[in-house]
Structure formats: C-alpha cells, structure tokens
Amino acid sequence: MIxxxxxxxxxxxxxxxxxxxxxxxxxxAVRGRRLAWLRRTxxxxxxxxxxxxxxxxxxxxxxxxxxxxxxxxxDTSQSVAAEDWGSEARLxxxxxxxxxxxxxxAGADLSVISFDSQAILRVPLTDDGSAVIxxxxxxxxxxxxxxxxxxxxxxxxxxxxxxxxxAADDPASPAIVFYLGDGEHTAEEQPQSFADxxxxxxxxxxxxxxxxxxxxxxxxxxxxxEDRYVQDPAGGGDAISRIDQGxxxxxxxxxxxxxxxxxxxxxxxxxxxxxxALEGAADLDRTEQARLEFAWVLGIPIALLLAxxxxxxxxxxxxxxxxxxxxxxxxxxxxxxxxxxxx
Numbered sequence: 001m002i003x004x005x006x007x008x009x010x011x012x013x014x015x016x017x018x019x020x021x022x023x024x025x026x027x028x029a030v031r032g033r034r035l036a037w038l039r040r041t042x043x044x045x046x047x048x049x050x051x052x053x054x055x056x057x058x059x060x061x062x063x064x065x066x067x068x069x070x071x072x073x074x075d076t077s078q079s080v081a082a083e084d085w086g087s088e089a090r091l092x093x094x095x096x097x098x099x100x101x102x103x104x105x106a107g108a109d110l111s112v113i114s115f116d117s118q119a120i121l122r123v124p125l126t127d128d129g130s131a132v133i134x135x136x137x138x139x140x141x142x143x144x145x146x147x148x149x150x151x152x153x154x155x156x157x158x159x160x161x162x163x164x165x166x167a168a169d170d171p172a173s174p175a176i177v178f179y180l181g182d183g184e185h186t187a188e189e190q191p192q193s194f195a196d197x198x199x200x201x202x203x204x205x206x207x208x209x210x211x212x213x214x215x216x217x218x219x220x221x222x223x224x225x226e227d228r229y230v231q232d233p234a235g236g237g238d239a240i241s242r243i244d245q246g247x248x249x250x251x252x253x254x255x256x257x258x259x260x261x262x263x264x265x266x267x268x269x270x271x272x273x274x275x276x277a278l279e280g281a282a283d284l285d286r287t288e289q290a291r292l293e294f295a296w297v298l299g300i301p302i303a304l305l306l307a308x309x310x311x312x313x314x315x316x317x318x319x320x321x322x323x324x325x326x327x328x329x330x331x332x333x334x335x336x337x338x339x340x341x342x343x
Contacts, residue, residue, distance in 0.1 A: 004052040005293075016048035036312060043305045046298050055293040066108040066276060069125060069166045069173045072098055073159060074136065075181035075209075077116040077150040078230060081141040082182070082241035084215030086264040091141060093209050094180045097268050098136045101178055102129040104272040109173070111162060116142035119155035125166055134293060141220040152183060152247055153191035163200040176275065177204035179251060183244030184210075191247075194254035203275050206252035207268075208261045210243030217241055 006012045023041040027034060074094055085093040102110060109125040110132045122139075123132050142150075163175055185191055216238045217230040232239040245261065252259035260271060 002054050002056060004054055006052045009052075012048065012051045016044065016051070019044045020048065039305055039308060039312075043302065043309070046302050046305070050295045050298040050302065053293055053295050055295075066105055067173050068105060068108040068176055068276075069163075069170065070101070070105045070108050070110045070176045071159060071162060071178070072101060072110065072112045072132075072136075073155050073177065073179045073181075074098065074112060074114045074122075074139065075116070075150075076114045076139055077142050077184070077186075078217055078220060079141075079150070079182055079184045079186075079241040080209070081217040081220060081230075082210060082215035083218065084211045084213065084241075085209065088264075089141075089218070090182060090209040090215075091139070093262055093264065094207075095136055095139070097180065097207060097262065099133050100268045101272065102132050104269060104276045105129075105176070108176075108276075109166075109170075111166075112136060113155050113158055113162070114139060115155040116150050117154070119158040121158060121162065125162075131293070141217075143220050143222060149187040150185070151187040151189070151191050152181060152185045152251065153194060154187075156192045156194060156197065159194075160197050160200070163197065167200065174202035175200055177201045177255060177257065179204070179206040179248075179255065179257075180209065181207075181248065182210040182241065183208060183247035183251075184241055185244065185247060194251055198254055198256040201255050201257065204255060204257040205271065206248050206255065206257060206259045208243055208245055208248045208259065210241065212242060214240040214242035 020041065023037055023044055027037040027041055030037060076091070080091040080094065081089045083089055085091075098112075106129050107127060109127055110123065110129060111121070111125045112123040112132055112135060114120050114122050123135055126132070159177070163177075166173075167175065219226060219228045219230055230239040231237065243261075245259075249259050260268075262268070
C-alpha cells in the first residue's frame, strides 16, 4: 500500500489546490491554448504528488530510544568499485554496513556524508533510518570522467561544521562517527589531519574495505551499458586498487576511535551493540514499517514537461520578436504609397 509523508502537508495542500485550480480554470476558459494548460495541469499534479513523498513498504526497521548524533562518512570515489569484496565491489560491503549501523542506532539522529573529489552532505541529521538506508543503497561510485583525485580527508571541513552545528543544537547527545573507506589517497596534496575533529567525537569506528591484493575497478560512467575497467596509465592493463590500512589507522588515531578491517561475512553488529547503548538501546524484536520513497521517479516526467514548457516559451518569444521586428520595418503613415500616387 502506498503511503504519504509530506513535510508541510497544510502548505502543500493549499499551494497545490490554488495552482491546480488556476490551471483547470485556464484549461476550460482559454480554448486556443488547451494543450499548454493541459501540460501545466499535469505538471502541477506531478509536483504536488512528489511533495507528498509517496512510498511503498520496504521491510521493517527496529524501534529504539537512542539519543545520539551519528555521522556516517562514506567513500564514493572510483576505487570503491574495486571488485575485492568477495566477487562484488567494495561499495556493496559499505552499503551493507550502513544498513547495519542504521539498524543498530534506530531512533538516533543519523547523517550521511559522501566523499570523492568533493564532500557532499547527502542526509542531514534525521531520525528516519529508512531514508538513510534508501539513499545509501542508491549511491554509486564517482563518474570516472569527473574524478580529479581523492583526498581521504576531503570531508574534514564538512564533518567539523556538522559536528559543531549539531553540538550547539543538542549538546547532551554524544557524537558518533563512522568513516567507511579504503584509505586510497590519490590527490596531490597531503591529507588534512582529523586531529582537530577528534575532540568533537565521542565514539565511532574507521571501517576499512578492500584487500592487499586489490581488485580491478569497473568504470563508472554516464552510459549505463558501458562495461570497461579503469586502465593503468603507467603500466598498461587494468588498474588495481588496494586498501591502505596505514592511512586508515592514522585517521582512526586522529579521530580517537578504533579501526576495523571489514570482510564479507564478518558481522558488524557485535561491535556496534555496546556503542549503541549510550542513552538507550535498540530493541531489535520491536520493529516498525520502513518506507521506500519513490518520489524521485516523478522527477523524470516533471523534467520532461519543464523542458517542453521551456521549448514552447522559446518559440513564443521568437514569434513575438518576429512580429515586433516586422512592425519596426513597416513604413510610417504609408509614405511610399502616397509618393507613388503623386507621381
């Protein structure tokens, strides 16, 4: 069954009703432009539906009363496509562990920061664990053509800002930081130290992914059908990405947390359990329905309709310029005709 969870339901209903009413009125009243107003009516309808955040049932998540601020830092650089998480890419293991983190800290405020060539706040602090799980499952490695080298500390400033801001809003809640990556540093400059952030962190883990043998990296591309591997520009052949545990241990020491190397089939819940018992505990036997939002799907027809609207507007402007240009070139007062009659 589809459920809805609008952020501001009253505002969405009022604005949506006004906009939809205007479109329907114009659709009926303006006979010569019915196609245009039909398009706008559909556009408003889809936008309102998207604002209501439709979702389908997506399994169950445990309920809890944990009071904590949990920050998940997730590497999405090209190297997480390395196929040394069993037969899968490292990112698959990271996604599995984020699901476990969200389950263990259900009820706490969770935030997700991804980092590759740049750091992005994917999810601000929220107690909606299902939204965190859904977003992380949708993450893909950075597009190879856009990569400019990755610093393992590129998210330093963003993490520090979020920790300081959230501490000011909720100083009683402990800050827990999880850093998920392979430690591979490809930027030219040395990585920035997390030492000045360590004082803001109460607990956490640096979780390492990958093997010493390494793995090939399937290219991330705008073309979903592309099936190639990253090539080694120096030696030729497929490039190999390897975990840098020394780098990861350094980050763990700077943050003041422990380092764990991850591997397929190695449970994470045992390590998370004691940490989750800060101000409460997640009861894994009591669950609530998770939501898998699909509002983003509506963005596709909305984008197409907006493109159609923009094209229609451009054509109207060109027609208007053409009419105005013709009027400016026309003789004033029919002077030429008068001279012809005089002759």
